[in-house]
Each structure stands twice: as structure tokens, then as C-alpha cells.
Amino acid sequence: MQDYRYQSLHQFLKSQILHGVYEDGDLLPSENELSQFHKLTRTTVRQALSELQKEGYIVKQKGKGSIVNIRRKRLGLLSFKGFSEVIGHSDQKVSNTVLSGPLLQNWPKDFFYDLNALEKSARCIYLKRIRSVNTDPVMLEETYLPNQNLEGLIGKKLIKGSLFSTLILQYQIEVNSMDQDVRAIKANAHLAKTLSLNENDPVLHIYRKYGTSRPGYFIYSSLYFNTENYAIGSYFK
């Protein structure tokens, strides 16, 4: 792995972006500058930039340059849309609350995905969070990470309050795929209380399995949504 020149340049630039050498909206050095500095052809430089573009780290613009894009398009990332608002406008104030910090524990019985031997033998790091829109609790999320080479995560505060930011910056683990199962269920007493609903009200439930840049390493999440006042929006192309 990592044998090729365009891959080296790709990793080098990604690392610079992640470590803040270039900030959101900055221009990367031009393709000519990069090819001179790294002693590569422009073709090879373009291949590296093309990878960055696919991953959403940069946006290219003819006549201008390669623009760094930190708030990049993420894998089916969720947004909340209020019914009354005009679509695409007036961002809601979304806040995150960690109910139970990163905590080492055993896997739950009858876990919702089949685990392999390696995952079972490691215990799991558990995280319980609530997402609110304008003080209304809208989502309850329980996340399970196999405890493999994640020294220092337990009990720590998350970087920028985000698990994914923490994983990429501290452990070079990047989420790059997602498998999900969606259902509508009835709220039980606990869900009703947590999400400000009545028992038996409909709740949106999602099981997720995330694939990562570390081969064989997966992250699991169970998400519950109160969709009474907000729809769960997502965009794909």
C-alpha cells in the first residue's frame, strides 16, 4: 500500500488540510506549483487532486484553483427540516448533548448486527447522545465502537463535539461507507420520555453500520427520531 506517487501526494495534502495548514475556502497550491515542488507531472498531481475531490476535501474551479472544503459533503449526513420553513433556508440551531461519555462496556446481548470474532473478543466503547433543534429533543443516538487500538478515547471529550472528527484526527480512522436499515416503530415509555412524545407515537428508527478506512473496522449506531415537527432530510448523488 501507499506505493504510488499520486497516493503519497494525496495523503500529504489530506493531512495538511486536516491539520489546519489550509483552512476552509483557502486555495491549494496550483497544479503547476505542486508538480514543480514534488517533482511530478501535472497528470500525476491531477490524479491526487481528483482523489481529494472525490472525498470532498476540495472543490475545483476552472481559472481559479482548488478550493479547500472543510464542511465537506458527508455520507448521507442528516439535516433537520422544519415543516413550516422554506426548504433550504433558515438553518435550525442544532445542539448536541452527550448523555453517557465514551464508556468501556460489554456488547449488549442480541446486538443488532452480527459481530465477527475479533469484534466480540474486544469489548465496546459506548456513547449515548441527544441532538436537539431549538431545545426540542429530536434524535437519540447510541453508538458502539469495537475497542481496538483506540487508546485514550474512553472518558475523553470529543473534538469539536464530534465523534467522526475525533476519530480522523486522533486515530486516522475515516468513515467512508454506510449500511442502514430504517423502520417506523412505536415509542416505548423510555423513548417517549427522552424524545418528548407520548407512548405508542410513531418513531423513526435506524440501525447503521459504518465502514471505515481501517480495513475490517466498523462502527455501529442505533438512532431514534421524533419526526413530529422535523423531517429527516438527506441528499444523494
Added chain:
Amino acid sequence: MQDYRYQSLHQFLKSQILHGVYEDGDLLPSENELSQFHKLTRTTVRQALSELQKEGYIVKQKGKGSIVNIRRKRLGLLSFKGFSEVIGHSDQKVSNTVLSGPLLQNWPKDFFYDLNALEKSARCIYLKRIRSVNTDPVMLEETYLPNQNLEGLIGKKLIKGSLFSTLILQYQIEVNSMDQDVRAIKANAHLAKTLSLNENDPVLHIYRKYGTSRPGYFIYSSLYFNTENYAIGSYFK
């Protein structure tokens, strides 16, 4: 548009695939053959193939060739997963039934997405379908297409029972993006009857707006799912 050589080759090959010149699993001519025949550099040929790959029409394999992939990765295409079955195995028997064929009518009042003037001035083509898994009705879908340059669609049978296949083969309209809003709602009497549920049972509801290769042309769908026995699966990367 369509000024560049790699775009011409891209369109040419796509058209051949769509018209059945190459079938699923076939190999395209090799990059060398394509470059000789079309008097292009291999670089340019590779750019065309790279586009086909992005769109999912082919899969490349080193040492072998470019393999045509008809059942290609589609935009958040839905699959149904039974709870008892092993994930990824034992495909369910899925069947489609058209309840109301492609029918010209007025837009519903308070349509779920804002329509632009052009869309409003055209009427809409309406389609109501049910999808069943092993004779259980699982999904009810209502589709609305602005009636713009779609001569001959009304009252016609769909090719291979698929709206998207019909659109691309008859009208060169390809769906390439999707915006969706998801909620959990209570079944009303009509939904309960159609989906074999009791009133007030939870139902998964999705509004969708599809973007297409025809600029400014969108397709709208409203989908209702009975998720009592099947989850709605989807995979993204």
C-alpha cells in the same frame, strides 16, 4: 456541450450499453482497441471509461477488462431486509403492481414540494404502484412527473415494469440525484387497508425529489412503507 472527445466516446458507449449491444457481464473492447478504433489516446479513452465507472455502468478489473454492469449501483435504491434472514442473503421475491397507470391529471393542492412556474403550467403524470415481498404489500408509491416532452408515456406500459428504465430508454432522462425527507407517521384508514396494517400503526413515509440529466426537470414521489416485518435497507459510499 458535448464538445469533447471523451464525452462523445462516453455517450457512444453508454448508448451501446443501454441498447443492449453489450449485456450484463460482457467485456467492453479493451482500452487499446478503443483508442485505435476511435483514433484517440489511451488517456482520453480512460477518461471516458472513468465517467462510465462513476455512473456505475462498468466495473474495471486489472488484467481483465471493463465489465458491463446493468444492475448497477443506483441512487439509494431500496432493498427489503427480513428480520429473520441473514443479512445479505436469500433475496426476497419482490413484485410490482401498477394500481393506476401513467395518467394525466392536475397537480394535487398543497403539493409536498414547491413547484416552479414551468412545472405548474404543465399538468402532471401520475402513477400509483405497490411493491410486495412474498405477497405481503410493503410499499405504496405515488409518483408525479411534470408533463414536459413526455409524449406517449400516458397510458403506456412501462419497460420491464420500471419507470426509470422507461425514462432513460424512451426519453434519455437519467435520474442522477435525490433529495428526500423521511418521517414516521400513523397509518390512516386508507394506508392501513392498503398496507395490511391497523389504523394508527407506525408507517415510514418518504417524500422524494429526483434530479435528472435534463436540466430543470425533476420527478416527485411519495412513499409509504409497512416496516413491521421488513426493514428498508440502503447502502452508501
Added chain:
DNA sequence: GAGTGGTCTAGACCACCTG
């Protein structure tokens, strides 16, 4: 071993943006 796609070089001209 012959053929395939993957990587890479060293050039060229073009379309677009900005000072």
C-alpha cells in the same frame, strides 16, 4: 507469455477567471 488495466512522464493547446 500475451493482453489487460494502472501508473507516470513531457510535452501542447484551450477555456475560464482575475487584476
Added chain:
DNA sequence: AGGTGGTCTAGACCACTCG
């Protein structure tokens, strides 16, 4: 006008698949 990314050529060598 000068610099940027987009397209394209004409080569070369490498890694992989298959008979």
C-alpha cells in the same frame, strides 16, 4: 495578460489475469 484548471497527445513501464 498571466495564471488556473480542462482536454489531449505519444509514448513508457508495471501489476495483474488467464490460457
